[in-house]
Amino acid sequence: MSSQQAPSQSASRNQRRRPWLLIALPSLPAMLIAVVLTFTATNDPWPAGMAAEETFFTSYSSSIKSLDPAVSYYVHEGEILDSIVEMPLSYHYLRRPYELCPMLAGALPVPRCIGHDGAILSGDPPPEQVARVEYDIELKRGIRYQPHPCFAKNSDGTPRYRQLSARDLKGIRRIGDFPAQDSRELHAEDFKVALVRLCDVRLASPVYSTLKSFILGMDECSAHIKNDLAVLEAEASRAGRDIGMYPVLPDYRRYDLAGLQVIDQYRFRLVLSRKYPQAVYWLAMHFFAPMPWEALAFYQQPAVIDARLDIKNWPVGTGAYMMAECAPADHITLVKNPNFRHEPYPNDGSDEQRRNGLLDDAGKTTPFIKRVVFQFEREAIPTWIKFLQGYYDNSGIPNDMFDAAVAMNPNGELSLSQDMIQRGIRLNTGVAPTIFYFGFNMLDPVVGGNSPNQKKLRQAISIALDYQEFIDIFLNGRGVVAQSLIPPGITGAPADGPSGVNPFVDTWNERHQAPQRRPIDDARKLLAEAGYPNGIGPDGAPLTLYLDHANAGQSAFKAQFQWLSRRFELLGIRIQERPSDLNRWRDKVNTGNWQIIFNKGWLADYPDPENFLFLFYSGNGVVSSGGRGANYVNYSSEAFDKVFKQLESMADGPERLALIQQAIRILQEDAPCCWGFHPKNFILTHAWLHNYQPHEMGKTFLKYRRVDATLRRQCQRAWNRPRLAGIYAVLALVAASASAMIVRIYREDQS
């Protein structure tokens, strides 16, 4: 009897106890979550301790395609690459207008013009007398490359890592993982290797076409390489090498390139096929960065390729930083190059720059920052949140957040909001060397042509398109109305004041001390004189213009098109869309099969007015050159061409400036475009980031920035303390609800 009763009593006890166990069941995970959160919750995205070091944290939002100096052509890539490699020349960090200064070269090169008889021509000879131009460039002594395994040698002097197998590379994921690293001094021949490499058709360098137009012998060199490649690739294929996966490497050192002659270890000569003073600006671009042959030989080994180590992710240079981690889809980390020659911070700047603390570190040895982390952020909002949390040291302003970050002060100027000011955030602005314009197809019978009536029609439309209104509505004020095609900061840009106003479109407002559009009645008058009174054409029908674009379906464009239509309606002109996909739109532009285009842009390669004025030289007409030129509006004017050809090859000076102004005046009168706007970049920086000066041309200035890591850590701690009380309450509520439900089900089961 007792043996039968015992289990029954036990079961009964269990039944009585079970509700309490069940009630406790949901509480356990809730308590566990609470404990874990209490001890581990943090929104810090960086590894522990990294923010306390002299590290600069920033982000990029477009994917990195290549960091190969011969190929890379995007601004965000330049920010990284130009901190690793150096060029013969660079831009001065603080001086404005932009000014070139020596970087690897000992001094700015001086052109030597050679006549057709081989004699050196003195002064500034006209281009037709010049057969070629030579620049002798002498390098600074003692410049050394970053530590890299490609320079490592065995005791007998042979390269240590030239016959690598997959087994040798086991466990090696980064260049820094190689146990032996070495360096060598920069040689003039490295520049020849870099330039010859640009001629290799397989690289498809985006600047090859431009460079070959003024550097002697690039075409011949390219053809020579192509012929050799056919032989090399055939041999490699016969030997069983997959040349698609493991490309062959021609020995670039043995090619003759007439445009670059190595004089000795420290000197080389750049030879141009024509007079082209702007060539010096190209010497400040990473396409002219030296390329050590050892690096190419190292990276062409199949085992190295299999280990995903290559020149486009692991560039080798003499710059202030070197690549430490390269995962372009996630992040890129640079560290200080121990072999960098320790250049001093510039010690000359303007009074305003001195007041802003930009000369506090004058003369001190650079670089200041030990490590730079570039994080890939695909979306703007997470980037912005991290910036506000102090995890990024600088940031742009997403459109959606503009009102929260920037406010308009009583003078109508944009300044930081109170919230930003309280956080110690600073606003840095700079006008980009870019122009966006509204273009008329000069081949079109209605809006094109050079007759007085056609000019008046274009001038009338230019007045009606009030770009200040466009900037205020669509760009949150981030732009400057263009008075000509040359942006501020570049020689020849319109002066501030009445003399800089485009008289055909704007007038000077004395009260606001700024240009303003001429009254719309002026435009109506011009339109009537052009033969379209109130927008009615000679045939009695309203004038209808067709806007060709590739923005169909974009909500932002719809709003802009409405604005355009409204502005045109002021003149009685109708405007209709002719949308097409991007490829068809490009075909239309190439064949001249369009009438008006909206917001076509041009970003300068170098800060010389020639880089803008050439957009209107008839020889560059897109249609006449078969798509080779950049004169998208197909403008053709003998008067302009004559002035342009003169100023194109002329050295800077008052005479050239007068010609630039003359060219601008011709364009303003002919109005092949309504000069739209120059965008203004807004960059926010935290209080702990010092020496930040926007520079729209050069990208070599990371070495000048300084971070106060202690202040950053303090701010991050103060701004990011986890708020756990609410979480505890939610967890308790969820646990209680779950317990109640379980008990209810249990009781129903029991009943």
Place this chain on the structure above:
Amino acid sequence: MTAYLLRRILYVIPTLIGVNVLVFLLFFLVNTPDDMARQALGDKAATPEQVQRWKEARGYHRPLFINTSASGFARFSDTIFYQKSAAMFWGNFGRSDMTLEPIGAEIRHRIAPSLCITVPIFAGSLFVNILVAMLVTARRGRPIDFAVQLLCVITMSISTLIYIIAGQFLFAKILRLVPVSGFLPGRNMLKFLVLPIVVGIIGNIGGGIRLYRTLFLEEINRDYVRTARAKGLPESRVLFLHVLKNALIPILTNVPIQLLMLIMGNMLLENFFSIPGLGGYTIMAINTQDFAVVRAMVFLGSVLYLCGLVLTDICYAVVDPRVRLE
């Protein structure tokens, strides 16, 4: 069974060939190599000469299907179709048009981060969906059932994008519990994965609960359930032991196809949380018009989907002996 399997596998091959050819035609007839080159180079650098060099560097200078200037097999092999599309059949995905990185290596590199979020989301969603569906099935027709159904409809009506932005705003910005986005390898990874996984599970539960509730309700009216209740089994035992076991058949057969598709990653979550997986890779390729990568991902997706279908058929046969395949 073997004959059935062979037949199913043989069906896969022509389907894949069809997908391959169709994708090739869509990409190359709508968007010619010249168009690709111009897009990649941009207006500024896209001179006819640069376009030609870009095509030569990537092998797009060849004819599309037949190379009349070649002889023998090279007439077919020295063409864009053979080099860029047919080669995918033997695992050669080629190189990215933009970065020139080998696509196969990139896929292998990115699978792990993708699986780090897709697998927990899949497992977590499955667990929550089954548990909640079972609970509301037990309380069918009562206020809690209506409340959960209403909640499900609401969660299904809200875009995943809203969950992502709201999650980032609430948990990363306001409560400061986790980083808003990012990814670190090793043990640091966890703090970056919690939020996307939670958001992913919340985004999945609406439809999932409703689906499983329907499956369970179908089962709950069957004879064996009535018998179990008549035997005096508690309701929880009836549900979690008998009903769940039988309802698992449609659930399990659905799993293989989903498991394989997990490899492709989650485009939206990876993009917003900056996780370097395959979903983000595909989105990036679309944004940068890297057609070589897009083609490879479309083909890989098709292969995985078809393999998933074959595995589903096998699962049916294994899980439910009543299914006759022969």
